[in-house]
Amino acid sequence: MKPSLDRDQGGRERHDPLLALHERVHLLLQVFNGTREGVLITDSHSRVLEVNDAFVEITGYARDAVLGQTPSLLSSGRHDPSFYSQMWKSLKETGRWQGEIWNRRASGEVYAEWLRILSVAGDDGQPTHYIGIFSDITAQKRDQELLDRLAHYDALTGLPNRRLMGERLATVMERARRHGQKVAVCVFDLDGFHEINGRFGHEAGDRCLVQLADRMQGVLRTGDTLARIGGDEFALLLGEVKGRADVDTVLRRVVSTLAPPYPLPEPLALSVSIGVSLYPDDTSSPDHLFVLANEAMHRARQRGGSRTAYAADADELVVHDDQTAALQAALVGGQLRLYFQPKVRAADGRLDGAEVLLRWHHPEHGVLLPGQFLPAVEGTPLQVDLDLWVLRTAARQLAAWESAGVDLTVCVNVSAATLGRTGFPAVLSQALAEAGVQCASRLELEVLESEALADLATSADVMQACVRLGIGFALDDFGTGYSSLLYLRRLPVRTLKIDRSFVRRMLDDDGDRHIVRAVVALAHAFGVTTVAEGVETEAIGSALRELGCDLLQGYAIARPMPAEDFERWIACRNRAGSA
Incomplete structure (x- = not known):
């Protein structure tokens, strides 16, 4: 109730x-x-x-x-x-x-x-x-996540933007300060990118930027940050570097990914101008690091692009310009020569082939090794010109040895820029025909593992086209990069070159010895020949023979030498063998 x-x-x-x-x-x-x-x-x-x-x-x-x-x-x-x-x-x-x-x-x-x-x-x-x-x-x-993403990430590529890069830079610099390390800020500007937008439209340009971002990210180290900071400019933050050598190693991998042509109505290759600043060498201010790297990048562009400039070296590009011009003159003036370093069979010491190495007979500085002049032209059109000159010259020498009854394989190094050049298999075929090479299988092209795998699909297609001509391929520096079974299945590799850094230490370092053993076993499982480079003592040669390595190359066998000296070396070995 x-x-x-x-x-x-x-x-x-x-x-x-x-x-x-x-x-x-x-x-x-x-x-x-x-x-x-x-x-x-x-x-x-x-x-x-x-x-x-x-x-x-x-x-x-x-x-x-x-x-x-x-x-x-x-x-x-x-x-x-x-x-x-x-x-x-x-x-x-x-x-x-x-x-x-x-x-x-x-x-x-x-x-x-x-x-x-x-x-x-x-x-x-x-x-x-x-x-x-x-x-x-x-x-x-x-909504907040969307706003945060818009505030910190580039809408087109999905990469961090300048703001997020700045925040990460401050964090990485603090960590580097505590551990006594360096940090590098690298600013990239795409040379001639406006031509893509102008000829094919902004949609095509956007597709190229997205693909470029994917390629670059694919070869970066864990912990590095790639950002798009506007238009066709990118920035790369590298933490935990010891100095320029570490930076240059990463930049070489990144630049190599830009060389292959892009999916456009007409194939075009891209190159970059790069400016680099280092903490704490150049400044302790995050903002100033960006300013210095940007200024260095503009200096690189003003001198024709396709190069790298460091903030601390305002005059460095002038030196590189002079060296590049001198190298161009050396190519035309006959100052460049090919040297040949023998490769012998580990089992019986018989000659199997030779690696072609480039030398510059400088009129003032004497004989220069590749490391003294090739870095100045990496990523430039001159790099491709040099590769093709070496290839054509080596083909003529191979044809001459064929005619003389010398049975060996000649191995020529090619860069990713050359391998990815439009129509490279056709250029290669023409070079062999003009030189008069009878057996194309006696020519082997050597590519760096990291460069071949930077764009696996493109590399595999080009290499397969070359293999159909009879050409073999060697993968250099194996074990220092990706080293996956997938790559040995995808790439038509005939030879694996075991990096000299493992070979030289294998008698003193069990880890390096195990790596060499594993590479040999892996190669043999795929029916691939192994070459150990950097064999400097008889003891190392004997150890490699016990592990089953197929071919040896290094100072313990012979140093690189001009063609005429190489022929005399062969004759001496033949006489010694018949005595």
Whole structure:
């Protein structure tokens, strides 16, 4: 029976306490179910006693399905035990906790909520109930993530932008300061990129930028950051470098990925101008590092592009320009010569072939090794010109030895830029025909592992086309780069060259010896010949023979020599063998 009202002696209404309680409970129930925030109430053992309508709407769980359950029913699995330990610690110490938490709806969808938990204590001060009040903030989180992404990442390539690069630079510099290391900031500008936009449209240009970003990221070290800082400019952050040698190694890999042509109506190759600044050598300011690298990049562009300039060397490009011009003159003027270093069979010492090496007979500085002049032309058109000159000259020498009855294989190094040159197989075929080479299989092209794998699909296609001409391929520096079974399956490799760094230390370092053994076993499993370079002592040669290595090359056999000296060396070995 509904409580009734009566009146006092003055005629005023007097509320029945039961009626007042009923109205209060009814009002609170309306608030409980009318609020847009989810509410759940548990006992002291965290068993759910009641939930409101918003709880049902947000979580998807019906009221009857959660009564008697614990809130762990909603757990997403994203939080570790320490998260909940801190939550309970706060509840015990302060009687409340609030924070962001990820839970799971009845549908299985994970959602974010902002949760406040209140502990209700009894007369003895011990908790009797817990009240959880939460709101669904998933949409806000997604919006915030989108805003953060727009603020920190380039919309076209998905790379970090200048802002995020700056934030990471500050962090990497602090780590480098603690560990006594260096940091490099490299700014890239694509030479002639405006021609792509102008001739083929901005959509084609955008596709090239996306592909370029993918190529560059594919050859970076773990922890390095590549960013697009605007238009056709990119920046590369290199942490944990010891100096320029480390930077140059990374930049060579990056530049090699740009050499192959891009998918355009007319094939075009891209080159880059690069500016580099170093912390702490050049400055201790993150912003100033960017400024110095950008200035160095502009100096590289002003001198024709396709080169790298360091901030600390304002005059370095002038020296490189002079050296490049001198090397161009040397190519035309007959100052370049081919040297040949023998490769012999490990089993019996018989001559198998020779590697072609380039030397510059400089009129003032004498005979220069490749490391003294080739870095100045890497990534430039002159690099391809030199490769093709070496290839054609080596083909003529091979044809002359064929005519003289000398049976050997000649191995010529080619860069990724040359290998990726449009129509390279046709150029190679023409060079062999003009030289008069009778057996194309006597020519072997040697490519660096890192360069061949920078664009695996393109390299595989070009190499297969060359193999159809009869040409063989050697993969150089094997073991120092990717070294995956996948690559040996995809690339038509005839020979693996074991890097000299492993060979030279194999008698003193068990790790290097195991690497050499593994490379030999891997090569033989694929029917591939192994060549060990850097064989400088008889002891190393004997150890390699025991491991099953096929061919040996190094000073213990012979140093590189001009063709006429190489022929005399062969004659001497033949006489010694017949004596």
